[in-house]
Amino acid sequence: MSSATECVSALIDDFQQRRPIRAGSLIITVYGDAIVPRGGTVWLGSLSKLVEPIGINERLVRTSVYRLTRETWLQGEKVGRRSYYSLSGPGRRRFEQAFKRVYHGVQAPWSGQWTLVLLSQLDSSRRQKVRDELEWLGFGHFAPGLLAHPMLGRSEAMAALQELGAADEAIVLQTEALEPLASKPLRLQVRESWNLDELAEHYQRFLTLFRPLWKALNEENHLDEEACFIARTLLIHEYRRVQLRDPQLPDELLPTAWEGRNAHQLCRNIYRMIYRRAESWLDRHLETAEGPLPAPGPSFYRRFGGLD
Structure with a gap:
């Protein structure tokens, strides 16, 4: 069986082998997962150091940040010779829309209305x-x-x-709302209208990618702080990519053995296991113009139904 460190290396390889490398998308993941809970602004140099081990060099970071600024995701500010970037107003709204799905808890019961x-x-x-x-x-x-x-x-x-x-x-x-809420023809229509079979394949790929890490962490949870940060970033990055395809249908309309439930559980379990060491890494390696980034706010600890 692979060690947790070997599993993280395999995840990095998988990310690097995809073409083109979606550096901008990964940077948005880092902002959403790690930087926004700590005030939202970071020095470009410390952002480069964070993503370099994942295979994104400084030049690619600068190109991607420039593009994200032009697309109004990010906004920059110069302090002396250093550049600091944060999510813009439109970027924050898009971020909230994209990320609220990722850390959600139990879905509200369905009323039966459409x-x-x-x-x-x-x-x-x-x-x-x-x-x-x-x-x-x-x-x-x-x-x-x-x-x-x-x-x-x-x-x-x-x-x-x-x-x-x-x-x-x-x-x-x-x-x-009419009874029954989820008749057989309605469930068949839902499967067809949202192409749930294709969505299930994307969730299955996520499960195949991250189950070895979960298994290894349960055998020997000795990942160092940097590896925990990389694992957490790639975990949320991959889960977010699938979530963007997920229409968030109520349980009543989903197949009984739905891969999306298993994927959420796996993502939550790995996140809870490694987030503290990842946060320690961020404490030491992220800078604003005033110095180290502040500690995460209370909303961070409400992710996945509660991290403490």
Whole structure:
């Protein structure tokens, strides 16, 4: 059996072998997971040192940070000869939307209602754009021009439509709950509309990637602080990538043996086991213009239902 250190090396290799290397996406993971809970601003030099062992050199960090700034994810500030970067206003909003799924606890019970969005009154080119955006939010395609979601409410659908300038042309409806909440034809429709089989494959890949580390940590939990930080970063990075595809459907509509539940449990268990040593590494290696980064705020310790 591989040691925990060998498992972390294998995770680094897996990340480096993908082309192109998504350095910008990994940097957003580092900000969301490690930097935002500690005030949100960091010196570019200490960010480079953090991600270098994962295979992202200083030049690639600078290029990626420049691109993220141009895309309004990050904003920079010069203090003397040093540059410090934090999430911008739009970047923070996008971060909150993307990361709230990652650390969530138990999902709220489903009311049995559905939010329906009918796009038949939009012209075909705009309809496709609105449909793509609603699907990114987690809506499923039920029929031509008809999208649905069991958990997102009418207000969330209207906010998205207003942002797209389509609120006056789309029809948004809310259904009543009927018994049974999850009939067999409805469950088959859900499986088809959200392509749950493909999503299950992505979760299965995550499980295959990280189960050896969990096994090794249970055998000998001796990972050093830097390896814990790398493992935690890649864990959240990979889990976040799958979560962005997950429409967050209620349990009643999901298969009984759903890989997403197992993936959340595995991610939570590994995170809880290694986060303290990763935080110790961050204490010593992250700098703001005022010195070391502050300690994480209270919300950090509420991740995954509680870290303490």
